[in-house]
Amino acid sequence: MRSGSVYIFQIRVPKDLCGHELPLVRVSLGALTARQARIRADIMAAHARLFFEGVRTRKLANGQDEDGASSRSEAYGPGAPQFTGETPLEVLAEARGYLKAMASVISGEAPTSPPHQEAALEGLRGLVGIAREVAKAPAGNPIIMENADLLKARYVAKVQGADRAMATATTTTVGTSGEAPKAAPPAPESRIDALGPAAQPPAPSHSPKAAPRQPVPAFELDRRTVARPASSKPLFSTIAAEYFEARAVKSGEDNPDIKTARYRCDLFVELVGDHPVDTYTSADLQAYVKFLKYWPAKEKDRPRDLSAREIIAMNQDLSRKPLARKSLREGYVGAVKAVIRSRMAVYDYSNPFAGVTISYPDTATPSQAREPLSALQLSKIFAAGVGRGFLDEAMLPLLGHLTGRRLGLLVHLTGADIREKYEGVWVAQTNGIIKVNKTWQRVPIKTQASTTFFVLHDFLREIGFVEWATSQGDGFLFPELMRLADPSKSASSYMARLFKRAGITGKHKEVFHSLRGGYIEMMRDSKVDARDRKLQAGHTLSDEHDLYGFRAISESRAREMAHVRLMERVDYSMFKGLDFDKLASAKRTSGRKKK
Template sequence: MAIKLPSHLHRSRSGVLHFRIAIPPDLRHHFASREIYRSLRTPNVRDAGYAAQALAVAFKRGFARLRQETMPNKNNDALADIDFGLTLEINFDEFLRPQSAKLQTDANDSPEAIRAAVEALAAAGTGRQAIPSRASIPASPLFSETVADYSRMKRAQGKWTEKTQDDYEAVYRLFMRIVGDKPIAEIDDTVIVHYLETLQKLPANMNKSPMYVGKTIEEIVALAAPPMAARSVNKNVERVSSIFKWALSKTKYGITRNPAAGMSVSESSAPKRQPFSVAELVTLFSGSEFKAQRFENHYAYWLMPLGLLTGARLGELCQLYLKDFVEHNGVQCIEISDEEEGQRVKNQNAKRLVPIHEKLIELGLLRYVAALRGAGQERLFPELSHRRDGFAHAASNWFQRYKKRCGIEGKHTKVFHSFRHTFISALLDDDVPEHAVAQIVGHEAQLITGKVYWNARDAAKRKPTVEKYQPPAEFWARVPRFETVAFGDPA
């Protein structure tokens, strides 16, 4: 249930609060729009509320004066001297408390009316003082304005999906909740340290839990809930750092350094993804589906063997098109790329050619591909629909449920990505050179010999590397061939 905002407040998509007041119907003919709408440059309801109260009083007084000026027997030329081009600037200290408020207008007596309203609030205990001078207007754009520019640029370049944009902007909204919406040039080391200290006290998935709705950052910290993982803290800081890094090259923002650069926390105690043990693989390939040789859908049958014997990421497998199955130098391969609609790769190194393991061919992978082509399909798993985070959404949820049902523990350490870790670890343990593994799994080759002398398209040289990993018979024998299994609920 959405929290109702106080009167005259409206929250934009970026999280910044705006002042809104409707122009009375009898005065609308004097204005270009039906309402006054101005950014309050803060996401904090409490602080925006003070400014909104002052603005509401000022505008209502202004409307009353306008009516007086336009009464019969009044000189209507006086309207030329009335300008409602009101602006509001609010600066915040590290405790999200406004240090000052500045209200400015060109109207003859509107500044006095506005100052009177603010002073009345101050007398009531708000502690705000009016500063009519323009000298304190920030020289650089607010952080929220920089975010809007950055997001627009990323969308224009096609570098952000809808989900990526939402993820980044959620980080930036949280940043502003913690430190306030300051001019970006005023965000220094002290502000970033305060942000980092606070971030480490906040719980994971804070925006998804109803228990935190409507609470301030201070109130959430006071609940002393288990904090988010160090990895999540660093991801947040890295995304904040990225916007400063971008703004550095733009004179518009007036910054000369990135205060968030290098401000990460230690992840030494954070849980890391781990490969599956042989016992865990036996468990995963002994589920009721494998025993009954009936699977809910095709990806529930194919994804685990594919992940184990290609080292590919879940998203890379779920987005495969049939045309990604190619023959190169007599070797059947999977080409992982971002050429087709909805496909994307983690980085340039992730574009690669992976020879198909003989065990997958024995299971019937190429026969399955041929059957799909004969049926006029285009994708390996046509039942997976594209979501804002790609094709892997349903498959990811399926594996989490399946793993839990099999009794595999480790929410963050034993995941689908563990198949990739298993494949890589087995090859490295078998003394396969790191640069040879890197070309198959899409890592950057660390050795100069790997970068310069490895023939990136020579599938014949990669095939033996893939075949080096042989799944232990104690669980692979439990995997039925494609032609022997059924799909869907039994009739």
């Protein structure tokens, strides 16, 4: 099962082992991909079944009577072991301990070093570090190179001290057991000599032809295993789980944005590693971007049976289209940064990515600037939409053109959202919460400013759309879309196809969102005040002066906006005399539409 970004293996102890139904044994598998989790779960299940068979064999060997009581005490006498492994709780504890050990073995986690070896390991790490600096010749750290002998003696003393402590402990143990003492381990100098010339620190070269070795950039290292400072802060996966749980409470567990962000954070853990949250550096983020250079943009190009690294290796030739710069920056890197920032106050740590500058690959194409639609293009779109015979394709382009609001909000409008705000001026407004299939959901609005009312152009009243919309009451204006799993996404697909049918193929530069920009231009041409333009479009007021007064459009300005001059040379005639009930009742069917 999955808990946040962490997978958990669970299995029940067979009832025949103890005569009772025990709670599930749960063991964390860590932050993995779904494929990795399935593989490890299969291995864990095999180990669990072998363990259960071992318990059965042991019980038979010990001999049990019909009441389930063991004859072990009779066989062992008064000094029988306290842990028999035959009571229900003992079986449960033994199974849990065994499976936790197997999970650690399968994950390949390195065992912690014994305390008496820490000093020796520190000494060896120091000697290796000195050797690396000396090998760099002129490019090495001058402080280390000038004091190499002194530093080397210090680290050798650490190794010798650890060896003496271990030898003393060994002698004490041997003396108490009566065995002959073993020979003391060789001195560090002889140990290094025994490894051969390859282990010796190379002498600095004084040849003018010798080129200094270039250090490997930090982001090129395997960030999963790179040494990090000790930390008591939680792991990234823990922070991510808490972050997404909080978002799920706000937006719902099935929110597609949450699922996408969680997937991208799981990808970060798989590629960079799951570390304490305050031990990440800019190199980790740059390494993530380095991998994502070869990450296919389309989901169909990422085989589910391959790991992330296998998919990246497969696309080294960039035969599959890579991610765009905006997706990299705001989607993948943005999700990781959001998780890191989310719990800074709770766990008291600084943002390791604050002020970090990331270098993005040239293959990550920049965002394409949206371009306005011409009068001829608008006429073709309107004609194609009305000709299709579906209410959404007929009216959504016109609503976008005459309100400047986003597609997701327009799709979720109900009849009750339409009202006469001022005499002869009709507006639409959503409170952000709607009921779909007996479940309350949030309207996909981008900002809180989108919940303010916006003016409907008087042309919508002239063609009868406002009268028809208000007659729908609490019903959705576009029920054919609202019955789908993701109305906004489906509407976006339908609009893209409609634009293509109308001959609008501007390589994603002339899209439905261009209608929003076009309406803002219409308001600007009609000298509508900048503050009112922001309120109409649902943009947040940022200027301090604009925040004073009512954060809504006044009556006089609303009348101006309701009668903004329509765009010249656009053919609006196809909207007059439409049967909106007929358009709303039309159903899409699979297959080719009959002519």
